[in-house]
Amino acid sequence: MEKKPKPPFYVTTPIYYVNDVPHIGHAYTTIIADALARFMKMSGREVFFLTGTDEHGQKVEKAAAERGLDPRAWADKVVVRFHDLWKALDCEPDFFIRTTMEFHERGVQKLFQKLLAQGDIYKGEYKGWYCISDESFLTEDVAVEKDGTKICPDCGRKAAVVAEETYFFRLSAYQQKLLDHYAAHPSFVRPQSRMNEVASFVRGGLRDLSITRTTVKWGVPVPDDPAHTIYVWFDALHNYVTGIGYDWDLARFEKFWPASLHLIGKDILRFHAVFWPAFLLASGLPLPECVFGHGWWLKDEAKMSKSKGNVLDPYVLIKALGPDALRYFLLREVPIGLDGNFSHEGFIHRVNSDLANDLGNLVSRTLTMIGNYFQGAIESPAPEEDADTAVRWAFDEMKERAFAHYESYAPNKALEEIWSLITIVNKYLADNAPWKLAKDPALRPRLARVLFQAAAVIRGVTPLIAPIMPGSAQKIWDFLGEPGAVQDVRFDSLSFDDFKLGRTMKEPTPLFPRVDLKAFLADEAGTPKEKTMDETKSEAIPAPVPAPAQASVAAPASKPEPKTNIVTYDEFAKMDLRVAHVVEAVKVEGAKKLLKLKIDLGTEQRQIVAGVAETYTPEQLVGKKFIVIVNLQPAVIRGVESQGMLLAATVDNKASIPFFEPDVPTGAKVK
Numbered sequence: 001m002e003k004k005p006k007p008p009f010y011v012t013t014p015i016y017y018v019n020d021v022p023h024i025g026h027a028y029t030t031i032i033a034d035a036l037a038r039f040m041k042m043s044g045r046e047v048f049f050l051t052g053t054d055e056h057g058q059k060v061e062k063a064a065a066e067r068g069l070d071p072r073a074w075a076d077k078v079v080v081r082f083h084d085l086w087k088a089l090d091c092e093p094d095f096f097i098r099t100t101m102e103f104h105e106r107g108v109q110k111l112f113q114k115l116l117a118q119g120d121i122y123k124g125e126y127k128g129w130y131c132i133s134d135e136s137f138l139t140e141d142v143a144v145e146k147d148g149t150k151i152c153p154d155c156g157r158k159a160a161v162v163a164e165e166t167y168f169f170r171l172s173a174y175q176q177k178l179l180d181h182y183a184a185h186p187s188f189v190r191p192q193s194r195m196n197e198v199a200s201f202v203r204g205g206l207r208d209l210s211i212t213r214t215t216v217k218w219g220v221p222v223p224d225d226p227a228h229t230i231y232v233w234f235d236a237l238h239n240y241v242t243g244i245g246y247d248w249d250l251a252r253f254e255k256f257w258p259a260s261l262h263l264i265g266k267d268i269l270r271f272h273a274v275f276w277p278a279f280l281l282a283s284g285l286p287l288p289e290c291v292f293g294h295g296w297w298l299k300d301e302a303k304m305s306k307s308k309g310n311v312l313d314p315y316v317l318i319k320a321l322g323p324d325a326l327r328y329f330l331l332r333e334v335p336i337g338l339d340g341n342f343s344h345e346g347f348i349h350r351v352n353s354d355l356a357n358d359l360g361n362l363v364s365r366t367l368t369m370i371g372n373y374f375q376g377a378i379e380s381p382a383p384e385e386d387a388d389t390a391v392r393w394a395f396d397e398m399k400e401r402a403f404a405h406y407e408s409y410a411p412n413k414a415l416e417e418i419w420s421l422i423t424i425v426n427k428y429l430a431d432n433a434p435w436k437l438a439k440d441p442a443l444r445p446r447l448a449r450v451l452f453q454a455a456a457v458i459r460g461v462t463p464l465i466a467p468i469m470p471g472s473a474q475k476i477w478d479f480l481g482e483p484g485a486v487q488d489v490r491f492d493s494l495s496f497d498d499f500k501l502g503r504t505m506k507e508p509t510p511l512f513p514r515v516d517l518k519a520f521l522a523d524e525a526g527t528p529k530e531k532t533m534d535e536t537k538s539e540a541i542p543a544p545v546p547a548p549a550q551a552s553v554a555a556p557a558s559k560p561e562p563k564t565n566i567v568t569y570d571e572f573a574k575m576d577l578r579v580a581h582v583v584e585a586v587k588v589e590g591a592k593k594l595l596k597l598k599i600d601l602g603t604e605q606r607q608i609v610a611g612v613a614e615t616y617t618p619e620q621l622v623g624k625k626f627i628v629i630v631n632l633q634p635a636v637i638r639g640v641e642s643q644g645m646l647l648a649a650t651v652d653n654k655a656s657i658p659f660f661e662p663d664v665p666t667g668a669k670v671k
């Protein structure tokens with residue numbers, strides 16, 4: 001019987017503010033989107049996953065001006081931080097939209113013009129308390145302070161009264177239509193509690209929305225009235241339609257619109273659940289299926305904020321454990337709609353227990369036994385006994401439930417199901433003790449059966465964890481001797497019997513080494529991370545910052561190459577290594593590991609920051625000569641710019657620098 005083709009799946013993240021330094025919150029939304037996109041693809045749906053950056057507005061203009069750049073050039077420079085992080089996290093969007101893209105600006109103008117012509121946009125005057133930092137007027141309910149001013153509730157900065165000519169969107173006209181839509185589509189906003197919140201806000205009455213500014217220059221100009229700039233929401237939200245082809249790739253637009261899922265942080269729910277559907281209703285475009293507001297990650301039970309200095313840098317976590325551990329933790333720990341608490345203890349505990357112990361051990365001991373007892377290929381298993389059949393059934397049941405959870409955007413529950421099966425199989429192995437069966441040649445068929453059941457479960461589970469942990473799933477797939485990419489598996493046909501006799505398995509390498517919490521915390525404390533913490537001072541692009549002292553020079557903290565870390569000669573030759581001599585050395589305040597060095601390269605002097613202070617005093621280094629990578633991307637470490645990196649060995653967490661004899665000329669090339 002022909003199956004009905006499944007509908008396409010279109011998932012989005014918000015476009016992130018390009019000035020922001022990506023943190024765990026950005027990572028979280030994008031990882032959810034990536035995991036669901038991967039799942040839906042493997043379910044046989046055509047998928048489009050969109051993310052991107054919002055590059056307009058006063059703050060971008062200002063940041064650029066401070067650096068003598070035009071705003072677009074500044075955006076070009078900093079947008080790389082997002083590209084780099086998605087790569088490091090194995091997130092693979094189908095398209096990365098930037099609101100400075102020409103087709104986006106054109107699309108926004110076209111929609112603006114349409115609504116203007118039909119009377120949904122009109123010109124008027126707006127007067128209100130305005131937060132320059134957040135580029136938004138305060139809501140009326142913000143109280144007046146003693147000094148007669150108002151303080152922005154979002155950022156705590158002082159707001160100013162602004163009156164200006166503006167274009168309004170006639171939001172008030174859409175109140176009833178929105179309420180009707182919510183009533184007819186109770187899952188339009190998830191979780192349910194937020195649907196109620198949104199509906200009650202709309203029931204309270206909607207005012208028309210000012211959607212242009214004369215004070216902001218960097219943005220999409222109002223067509224035929226360029227003194228006005230279309231700002232923030234009317235510009236940004238439309239990325240969801242321009243990003244899949246509105247007005248420039250109609251076939252794609254029509255295939256994927258309306259979106260299946262807008263993933264957002266709960267702080268921007270109102271914009272997505274009220275303004276956005278109202279814009280779409282006005283434009284005559286269908287409304288998205290679901291706006292899902294996810295929760296916050298708290299750090300040790302406190303909200304993360306730049307002022308508290310407790311913002312989590314995803315690179316620190318990726319560097320220690322790889323992207324999959326972080327992806328797993330964030331999606332397993334809490335349901336998408338709730339707040340989660342991040343503690344290093346909790347993170348390491350979960351990685352050790354779920355990944356290293358449960359999954360890692362199941363894979364490694366099963367495959368190692370198959371290697372030892374059967375040279376990697378199981379042969380002639382005995383017929384299934386009841387306990388064996390129970391494993392098969394447990395797999396079938398788990399599969400159905402895990403699918404359903406994934407489909408309803410509950411990856412945490414899907415993982416719970418998968419892990420309860422892993423527990424069952426680990427117990428099955430303990431109960432049936434294949435290592436004992438192996439001692440009696442007469443029990444060889446029975447031994448084959450037990451290992452077959454375990455391997456079949458591993459074979460069946462691997463595609464199911466692939467959306468969450470793509471790299472690790474592929475590794476297991478390779479161990480199993482399966483050809484090709486695990487993400488090419490289609491769930492429709494996934495079955496216990498996909499595991500075939502006669503396929504030769506490989507010797508497994510450790511998937512998730514156990515992590516020692518103490519060592520991890522010590523390492524984390526020593527990792528420079530201010531670059532990704534401090535957006536106002538970050539000049540250079542924070543590509544993953546290599547630890548200042550490390551023996552390997554070719555290791556940015558992004559995901560490790562899956563197969564090999566061999567570099568070609570040409571790649572190596574790109575590195576400019578030189579003999580430098582130290583002119584000045586001082587400690588970096590507040591960082592016990594770091595020294596700031598002024599070095600001479602023969603042709604010029606530079607400043608570098610090196611994590612060597614635990615081994616060397618500043619005095620010991622002045623006049624010394626060592627190797628520096630000269631053409632490394634500059635980085636800011638603890639607020640100090642580092643224009644290069646010295647080479648040193650790390651022994652017991654301390655740096656040991658190889659020095660040259662004094663007669664080696666400064667600036668000499670090292671190769």
Ligand SMILES: [Zn+2]
Pocket residue numbers: 131132133134152153154155156157
């Ligand atoms: Zn503010």
